[in-house]
Amino acid sequence: MARASTQTHHREAFGSRNVFILSAIGSAVGLGNIWRFPYVAYEGGGGAFLIPYLCALLTAGIPLLFFDYAIGHRFRGSAPLAFRRMNRVAEPLGWWQVLICVVIATYYAVIIAWAAMYTWFSARISWGTGNEQDFFFKDFLQMGDASTGVSTQFVPQVGLPLIVVWLVVIAIMALGVKRGIGRANLVLMPLLTVMFAALVVQALFLPGAAEGLNAFFAPNWAALADPAVWASAYGHIFFSLSVAFGIMVTYASYLKRKTDLTGSGLVVAFANSGFEILAGIGVFAALGFMAQQAGTDVSHVATAGIGLAFVAFPTIVAQAAGGSIIGVLFFGALVFAGITSLISVLEVIVAALQDKLGWGRVRTTLIVSVPIALISIALFSTTTALFVLDTADAFVNSFGIMAVALVAVIVVAWILHQLPVLREHLNRRSSFRIGWIWMLLVGALAPIVLGYLFVSELIAKISTPYGDYPIWFIAIFGWGMVIALVVFAVLLALVPWSPRSHAKDDPDYDEFLGVEGYDPDPETGTVAVPDGPSRGARA
Template sequence: MTNDTSTTTTTKANASYDQSNCKKRESWHSNGDVTGDAGPDPGGDGDTDPNSNDRAKETTALNPKGAHLGGNKERALVVTLTGERRRETWSQKTEFLLAVIGFAVDLGNVWRFPYICYQNGGGAFLIPYCIMLLFGGLPLFYMELALGQFHRCGCLTIWKRICPALKGVGYAICLIDIYMGMYYNTIIGWAVYYLFASFNTELPWTKCDNVWNTDACTPITAMAGYNTSVLNGTTGFINGTVELLGNMTTTLVSSLVGGVELEMVRTSPAKEFFERQVLEQYKSDGLDYMGPVKPSLALCVFGVFVLVYFALWKGVKSAGKAVWVTALAPYVVLLILLARGVTLPGAAEGIRYYLTPEWHKLKNSKVWIDAASQIFFSLGPGFGTLLALSSYNKFNNNCYRDALVTSSINCLTSFLAGFVIFSVLGYMAHVQDKSIEDVGLEGPGLVFIVYPEAIAMMKGSIFWSIIFFLMLITLGLDSTFGGLEAMITALCDEYPRALGRRRELFVLLLLVLIYICALPTMTYGGVYLVNFLNVYGPGLAILFVVFVEAAGVFWFYGVENFSSDIEQMLGKKPSLFWRICWKYISPTFLFCILIFSLLGYEGMLEGEYKYPEWSVAAGWVLTLSSVLCIPLYVIYKFMKSHGSFTSRLRQTFKPEPLIPTVVPGQIYTGTAV
């Protein structure tokens, strides 16, 4: 790196003039794309750049013999300026693409999309799905990638260049990411538990002779031929939220005893393994009494946090290496499982059930709302992750092409997962002599109960179980990497001196804090808290936050200004299609999802377990804790401003001026961390 060094010796009268010149020189910055540049304080409450080598060293020497100069003391001012370290960038373009794909492709692609597809018309559902992708999801996805790349900072610092009053959006995102970290890593911990349980001579959910099994336990093959009905009841995702559904694999077996017809509840070994061995939820009374922490589960989740730490502690340097495994491994396993699944008896019927179009369902508005919700929660705009990941790109990277490629891969992965899931569901229905809807539907119950049941009946079941749960773990890790990196990047950019230059320690303390907060989800009643946090943590709040974010960018900052920023990076303005989507269609898309989610929130936690009334009130407090960051910061910013009401309002919403750089056609907009 080139160092810019100047030494000036002046009299006291000229010292202030030279210092101001030095400050002016420090204000030129190249956005980190070339070396030898110096930059201003990156922002964030007056902190300086944590990685900056800029140091203004002032040495004052008083002449002890100054009397001969008329009694005036001479001061020697030595100012040394060293070049500022540029912001880290991905070592390879592929690493960025894998990180974005890994974040977008998560557990929901496996357990949510296939179910929502067949429920809403099979192959016909792909029409509203693609329309919502084109007009709603993709414009928002593109927006966040472009914002992060242009401003080169996280979801806090970025707002001073867009609309300072909406900085509360960044704080809301950080809170939401914490809530997600509290329960999402616990779900990954369940998969870790299953992975270790798979290293055995026989899968423990194959038979009913284990210590945790009850008299009602019946092997899957023994249930075939009974008059069955499904009591919907494990966990599932609706509008990106987990809900309790009922006992998915519970079977009612009618028998005649003494002339009186009785109904005996039968459960499968896999269901009892999940509920009575992994979770042990029968030892709790729900949220009123969740019981103590289960040590083995806490240890599994701790292992997840350790993996997360070593993936994030060095920033993009460590994360870029981790995604080569966590982003690519799921595709290898999906293809292996697909190759195995299509060869199973009954697989063709399952795939036919998945894809058969029911065109009449397209007249139902719920189908279109489900398509919009699925796209939004699948692509994941608004969590700050896309901003953070793209902020480490080079300034002239083609983020438009990246948005098209990564979003398309995400959607195609969901479609591929449908074949994997329904080929096995068809096999399960064939073995049990049931219809597919009676075998199992969506949610964690699909991947922790139904699919393991199918694996247990395959030859080489231990191998298939190991690779399946490895896939779930890698799918989950990528997403939790992204969510936590969004918060880490935002806080390190906003407080570079306090946090940025101590990133390793900061990440460690943050993960320890989140793990401690997540301990209640590892209790015997933790599954109820997981569902609760998913609904009231990010479920509703993120929709409002993203709507405000879109309004701030498209309406306050302006589509024209945003398009000009993209033109600076890519050399041409976005087409009229994108500008219309950003100004009108995408905000409407978000507003509709928000309204319908609010209207249907009461059904999000319906199921066998009835949540106590106090928990609903507590849930809304949890939701408002992030949402209220936005209006509270607007009030704070307004009160902190000076002058008349109009002047304060202008200061509150007016973006800070952009600073030219040494690179022609570029401006300094963010940090150089």
């Protein structure tokens, strides 16, 4: 094939399919699996919630996971490059996903830092007994008042471990896909599994564990008639599997040509769900003990998110025999789950700039990660960190991830008509073949469900100011951030691709297309992409 230059770029790759599966599971299994799913299931009808949960997994989660895999593997690029290779007008979708990951990375790291400190605190039960809430909010976070503005007061016990987290993660990222991300997941995921399994066993032997499990699994069949329960199940699945972040698009681009995509996706999806159910068992067994100690019902102690992790579990640690072991296992699991997810989020950003600018791995990692780390430390090592985190997380989930997922499936399915191409790509190399049902789920059901969730969240956020924060605060860290994501995504798509860009002179992509049967034109050296631009147009 004729080339414009002699420079070539060989895309990094995972060492094996098993490493990819572990990395994809590591991305999917994050903090939300441990501290969000158990409460969502409990509120959604307990054992009955498994019905909408499995429906959401089979009709939306797995189909959209295949959707991301097909885009990344077929077009061999980070999110912006993959969407651009599909069609130039789709490139902003990739940058939208990249910018969402930038926001998530800044605050996700601080939760890992909190968990790391609480692993140490658990060994000594530093919060004492009956002081868990005050210890977290007043002694540890030293919370201020959001109404007075964003604080610059540094909190050392948060800032110093946050710096360590960033140093560890940057080192992993700089080593690359195979030596860094792949090896980190080979170590961290087995450790996470062993630690969490040990935690569950420990929790099951606590007094009152049976009452907790009964509360978790006892079915409330009436809940199935509530549309909000079904919406909750679908909303959780979208976030749980890391779809629409650009993560699975990026990870799939590192797979070898002859990889079983759908088979891998099924392993990742069901492993993630298995971990969530395991988390529910462990968490509610522990909450059953907490309720018995307090002489109350499980419903009075059940909570989710930060309250579960940093208030409820320290209470259990302080009261239970062998509580220090439970604390170390629980918070250590949070650290490992958080790190594997954070490196996947950062990889979306690093890979996008590598592809766009043609820089080397170490240079790109430092240029991307250091500024994000500095912003993270500046915003989330202060006395108002929790307010900023809460607002940013609420808005980037509702109007970032959900919105870009909705737009992406509409653009790819209905405007670019790429679903037949993606289906054919998946079926060429997969053990589990898909057909028109997959296209119907992605092209019709997914937009309906995502649209419903998006509109519901929009109405809720407009009708009631989020968290009773000041209007200016929500305008900056909520609505302002959401609008900025879209504006900057379009602007980044308008930036010309560097002559050294991986979008040009990419032998891996050319070879891939040749094997697929799309041979280069003998005179122009371009490769026509079905339903998309030619290789010459991509540049």
